[in-house]
Amino acid sequence: MSHDFLSIENYVPHRGAMLLVDRLLAAHDDGAVAEVTVPRDGLFLHDAGMPSWVGIEYMAQTVAAWAGWRALQKGQAVQIGFLLGSRKYEAAQAFFAPGTCLTVSVHRELMGDNGLGMFDCRIHDADETPLATARIAVFEPEDGRAYISPSPSASL
Template sequence: MTAVTDWDIAELLPHTGAMVLLDRVVSFEEDHLSAAITVRGNGLLFGDERSVPAWAALEYMAQAIGAYVGLQAKQAGQPIRLGFLLGSRLLQSNVGTLPVGCELAVTVEKIVQDEQLGVFDCRVSGDNIEISAKLNVYQPRSDQSLPDE
């Protein structure tokens, strides 16, 4: 099995450039992935040079799920495919904003997953920061075209 440190996070996501928000995968197991991120104030998620809204953690969670699915694909010798966040449930946060420069841990744990749909229990945590949600995600089959394709 390939170690998670062997993969650049950008190789696991269908994102490019500044839209790759995670810094690295810390651990990967059958039903779990942990990633690390340093909050950036580049304005991509409606933040400024001091903070970004706490709801940006939903994108951090979604990218961690994308990295989890990306690692599954890499291990199976398959290409990285596009996925979609369908929605979130039970979003809870003890903060309204995330300070730029703070380091966060992002963890996702698979509740259920099939070829196209998944539900994950997700957490973002840092110094006095606790955000959690359950995310529902969708990935089209590899033989299924997307609109306008």
């Protein structure tokens, strides 16, 4: 595992309020670990804290950081990927407390040549208390921008 990581913006395409993961802590061929400090204000936050369902996006962005890290290791550009869904998302609590430092780990179970992948994901707090688990399905096509750009024939 390498410990010299660039800022998270180098690995994921998310920006601004949609960038929810703070930094990449570890990465290897089969997975990665990222860190998230639950914000005290901003997008998705409620009076009780950050809804635990946001953990799915923490997991997805950690997978994106893993994919971006791998691409850069190969001298390739970071690509856009898509979260297709999750299986068995389980959270130990309804909200993550603002200011809490979370560790998000993702482990590749499957990654096909067609860009489809499945990851086992976990979120822990600083005491290693498990807070959420899920298996998420992702898709990283060769040209992800083609999936989000309007077609020339699209009319409004």
